[in-house]
Amino acid sequence: MIYLNEKLVPEHKALVSVFDHGFLYGDGIYETLRAYNGVVFKLDEHIERLFRSACMIALEIPKTHEMLKQAVYETLKANSHNEAVIRITISRGAGPIGLDPALCPKPTLVIMSHEFKKYPGPYYRKGVKISVVSTRRNFRDALNPQIKSLNFLNNILAKIEAKDRASYEAIMLNYRGYVAEGTISNIFFVKDNVLCTPCINIGILDGITRRIIINAAEEMGIKVREGYFRKHEIYRVEEVFISNTTMEVMPVAEVDDIRTGMPGMITKALHKAYKKKVAEYTKEHKQDRLL
Numbered sequence: 001m002i003y004l005n006e007k008l009v010p011e012h013k014a015l016v017s018v019f020d021h022g023f024l025y026g027d028g029i030y031e032t033l034r035a036y037n038g039v040v041f042k043l044d045e046h047i048e049r050l051f052r053s054a055c056m057i058a059l060e061i062p063k064t065h066e067m068l069k070q071a072v073y074e075t076l077k078a079n080s081h082n083e084a085v086i087r088i089t090i091s092r093g094a095g096p097i098g099l100d101p102a103l104c105p106k107p108t109l110v111i112m113s114h115e116f117k118k119y120p121g122p123y124y125r126k127g128v129k130i131s132v133v134s135t136r137r138n139f140r141d142a143l144n145p146q147i148k149s150l151n152f153l154n155n156i157l158a159k160i161e162a163k164d165r166a167s168y169e170a171i172m173l174n175y176r177g178y179v180a181e182g183t184i185s186n187i188f189f190v191k192d193n194v195l196c197t198p199c200i201n202i203g204i205l206d207g208i209t210r211r212i213i214i215n216a217a218e219e220m221g222i223k224v225r226e227g228y229f230r231k232h233e234i235y236r237v238e239e240v241f242i243s244n245t246t247m248e249v250m251p252v253a254e255v256d257d258i259r260t261g262m263p264g265m266i267t268k269a270l271h272k273a274y275k276k277k278v279a280e281y282t283k284e285h286k287q288d289r290l291l
């Protein structure tokens with residue numbers, strides 16, 4: 001079942017107009033969330049980010065924070081999902097051809113839930129390969145990567161390059177050549193026992209997983225550096241990993257054909273800490289399942 005605008009409908013009835021500006025211009029925003037044991041992890045944070053994205057594109061979400069929370073749980077329950085990946089999409093809505101947002105009186109809201117499919121075990125046991133690609137991350141003052149936008153061509157162009165190099169993820173540099181982020185992930189590396197990650201000012205998405213990992217590291221007494229790093233600085237380091245809501249902490253074994261090796265101690269400890277936070281959250285928020 002798909003939540004479309006006001007109600008749940010079967011997938012074959014979940015149809016959106018060809019005049020929707022999300023389809024015509026990539027004009028819209030989205031969030032990807034993860035449910036563990038029927039509880040949607042960090043739901044408030046994801047909805048808050050959705051509202052921030054909406055604000056940055058001058059889109060008025062036709063629902064309140066609480067209404068969206070409820071709609072997410074309705075969708076999850078209608079599909080009887082416990083372990084799920086949920087996507088909330090809000091597009092500008094249908095309107096005549098033309099860029100003016102005022103042409104679209106009513107945004108389109110879609111919430112989908114899919115059973116979470118586990119990533120292949122070797123990805124975590126051995127680590128994945130990533131490549132630094134030539135496609136640069138969108139310039140922050142042109143299309144701010146903090147907007148979780150439906151306009152994904154920047155990331156898709158980078159993904160095409162990664163696939164050509166048989167890499168799992170593409171890492172983009174920003175317009176000035178600083179390491180930014182992956183197509184769907186944030187990047188971390190460990191150098192001299194310090195956990196390093198590009199700062200938000202580089203022009204990246206303020207990942208919810210990224211923030212949790214930084215907090216966990218600080219709680220564990222690991223020094224964290226959010227900064228400006230050049231491409232060569234992520235080669236031959238002690239550990240590298242990427243993060244997002246569904247992959248959590250994914251170890252990296254190879255960056256541009258340079259081997260980092262097996263998942264390191266800090267990567268493993270942070271993934272364990274992340275899982276502990278998920279377990280605590282799920283326990284604390286079990287009443288959310290009644291929403």
Ligand code: PLP
Nearest residue numbers: 184185186205207208209244245
């Ligand atoms: N960076 C980009 C470009 C993304 O698309 C995503 C997630 O989709 C992330 C980072 C990670 O964000 P989060 O940890 O909130 O899932």
